[in-house]
Amino acid sequence: MTELVDIHSRTPKRRANEAMMAKIGKLIWALLLLSGFTRAATAGVLTGELDNPSGTLDDQFVYTLSIQGSFDGSPEFPKVDGLDVAVGGKSQNVSIINGKYSHEVQIQFILSPQKAGNFAIPPIKLTVDGKAMETLPLELLVSASGSPRLPPSASGRSGAGAGAGAGAGAQAQGDTPGLFIERKFSKNTAYVGEAIGVNVKVFSRIKVVGAQKDFRYPSVFQVKDKDNQKSNVEVVNGQEYNVTELESVIIANREGEFTIDPAILIARVAVQRRSRSRSFFDDLLGPTDLQEKRLRSESQTLKVLPLPTAGRRKDYSGLVGAFKLSGDLNPRESKVGDTLNLSLILEGQGSSSGMADPTLPFDTKLAKVYKDKADYHEELDAARGIDSTKTFRYAIVPERSGPLNLGQVTIQVFNPLIATYEDLKFDMGTVQIEASGAVTSAPLSSASTPTAGDTAPAADTALPKPEQKAVEVMAKDLVEPHSQSQLRGSDIITSSDWTNGGLALSLSLIGLVSTGVLAYRRKPETENARMQRANKAFKHSKKHLDFAQQCLRKQDLPQALKAAQTCFKDYTGAKFGVTSASVTLRDMESYLRSRSVSRETLHELREVWSALDQMIYAPPLGQNPTRGEELLTKSRRVLEQMERQCGRS
Structure with a gap:
């Protein structure tokens, strides 16, 4: 019993030892788990x-x-x-x-x-x-190219836009399932000056974050892009696609057969990330990566026919399309010196923006003609081409009384639908013009002078004689010559008045002389400042390009493109002493041409400026940083060429 009592008396100490051993065991297990975690973390x-x-x-x-x-x-x-x-x-x-x-x-x-x-x-x-x-x-x-691997065939499509138009274009050969591009022309054959509609469709079943289009046409074509995009859903081979339509119109200025390069779209798409582990970031943003995909359609050929010479007059307006002419003239009765308002309205299918004001056929000696600025409006449509309306306005001021025959306005146009020339006519008619001013008695002529054989008119039919009034004398000389002694009160000019007047005149002369001296002294300083500003134009303009490069590195492409355009404006403003904010491309070309800048440099400037405009105001499909870098490099080269050829002022 004593031994048993001794054992129980040591129990608290043994419990402390057991607790210590348990802690050591847990520490060992923690070290083992940490080493396992480290091995798992470093497993490559x-x-x-x-x-x-x-x-x-x-x-x-x-x-x-x-x-x-x-x-x-x-x-x-x-x-x-x-x-x-x-x-x-x-x-x-x-x-x-x-x-x-x-x-x-x-x-x-x-x-x-x-x-x-x-x-x-x-x-x-x-x-x-x-x-x-x-x-x-x-x-x-x-x-090989053209293999029908990815794009679904047009024959399997249903829904809006299936089989549109005569110029059916080819679909894209892309590298991403669920994403392809298709281009169609409204016609494959057209006349010079005739509008051709272009419809580019982007079919997508995956998420497209952004895109940059690269649609190129030969230089003989004028390209007009429609601002608003269309979005809809179409079914292709039994699958629904989100479709974005990009519409434009092209107009050829020369006949021939032209190969149109493929329509290219560089798209940034979100693709599934293929990783062996999943992070909590994937739960927030989705397990996707952005990849750049290059889509392209097939190249196509357009045939442009020349306008026929048979039936074409010397006064041919240059219009190509289906047009009609109407007008309005008011008032139909007027007086000499009053204004007649004439409106001629030309509307139809085709572009009329370049047409000059029609010539009015009547004699300009009978009336003066004042032309007002014409109003022009057009709508682009991939199927119809261009629907345009142009209104010409004139102010006609008659100079002679009597009937004024304004004649008929005739405009010759070429209608490609019937392949012949047509005359559009509007008859302005005749306007009655009365004499201006108050009614006065007509001078007595021989036809109204009674003769001996004439019978005297009856008393009640006799013409009333105008009432004659004697000339009334309203006043005699109001101000007679007076001597100084006859003047009274405030009318007397005293010596102090003469003194004050002389002092005021002297101060005025001193002010004029001072102003002239200051203007003369400030003129050389202003000219020197302008010369210094012109000589530093290149240095300051390069700072805009450096800032553009910084924006590009920060992925702020729109700001970089605007800075590149600003460098050309500031250079022109500083070099030629004009306000840079109001400088346009035409102004830059005019100023640089006056300094004998080469035609090649002006052409490159025009190309860079147009490319910058297209990227700044491109549709919201995205931007292309690579293209932006190329434009900044080319902008720097063009600016250096301008400085070398302009020289120091």
């Missing part, structure tokens, strides 16, 4: 995959290299004969899920095939977390 993974294993020569392919873990250096894509490789972008993803840390880097390579065939992509070797790894080899099958 290296994978490579293609977004599409097959395509055509018109496609671009994206090879995504995924690296989980730490690595040294920059991975390089192996050389493959027949493939052009460019680095597309790099992204990182960090996640902690259930105590596991994951760090993934994705590097994209853009592959552009230069020939058809089967390409073997070798493994990419890299050391990840201290361990040598390599990707699996892949194969890429590239077929």
Whole structure:
């Protein structure tokens, strides 16, 4: 019993020892778990995959290299004969899920095939977390252009826009399922000056974040883009597509057969991220990456016919289209010196913006004609081309009384629907013009003078004689010559009045002389300041381009493009002493031409300015930073050419 009592007496101490051992055990388990977590965190993974294993020569392919873990250096894509490789972008993803840390880097390579065939992509070797790894080899099958791989056929389409128009265009050969482009012309054959409608449709079943269009036409075509886009849903091969329509109109100024380059659309799409781990960022933003896809339609041929010479008069207006002419003239009765308002309204299918004011056929000696500014309005339609209305306004002031025959206005146009010339006519009619002013008695003529054989008119029919009034003398000389002694009161000019008048005159003369001296002294300073400003124009304009480069690095492309345009405006304003904010492209060309700037430089300036305008005011499909970088580089080159040729002022 004593031994048992001794054991029970040591129980609290043993319990403390057991608690200590339990803590040590938990610490050991924690160290083991930490080492396991570290091994899990440092387990490297290296994978490579293609977004599409097959395509055509018109496609671009994206090879995504995924690296989980730490690595040294920059991975390089192996050389493959027949493939052009460019680095597309790099992204990182960090996640902690259930105590596991994951760090993934994705590097994209853009592959552009230069020939058809089967390409073997070798493994990419890299050391990840201290361990040598390599990707699996892949194969890429590239077929010739025009292979009907991706785009669904037009025959399988239903819904709005199916089978539109005579000039059915080709669909895109893209590199992304669920995304393609299609272009159609309203006609494949047209006359010089005739409007041709263009409809480009972008079919999408995936999310498109932004896009930049690249639609190019030969220089003989004038291109007019419609501002508003159409959006609808169409069914293609049993699948619904979101469709965006981009409409425009082109007009040829020369006959011939022209090949139209493919319509290209560079789209940024959201694609499913292919990673082995999922982070909580994916739950917020979705497991997607942005990839750039290049879509293009087929090239097409347009035939432009010359206008026939048979039936064309010397006064041909130059209009091509189906038009009608109407008008309005008011009032129909007027007086000499009053104004007649004439409106001629030309409307129809075709462009009439370049037509001059019609010539009125009546004799301008009978009336003066004043032309007002014409009003022009047009609507673009991919199916009809251009619907336009032009209103000509005139103010006619008669100079002689009597009937004024205004005649008939005739405008000759060419109607491509019937392939012949037509005369549009509007008869302005005759206007009765009365003499101006109050009614006065007509002078007595021989026809109204009574003769001996005439019978005297009766008393009641005799003409009333005008009442004759004697000339009344309203007043005699109101102000007679007066001597100074006859003047009274405030009319007397005193010596102080003469003194004050002389003082005021002297002060005025002093002010005029001072103003002239100040103006003379300030003139050289103003001229010198203008000269200094002109000599520093190039230096200050380059600062705008440097600022544009900074905006581009910050991915603020619109601000960069506006800064590039501002550099040309400020250069012209400083160089020629004008207000830079109001300078237009035409003003710049005029000023530079006066300094004998070459025609090539002016042409390049016009191209850069137009390209900047197109990117600044492009439809909200997105922008292309690569194109913006090219325009900034070209802007700098054009500015340097302008400075070399203008020289110092």
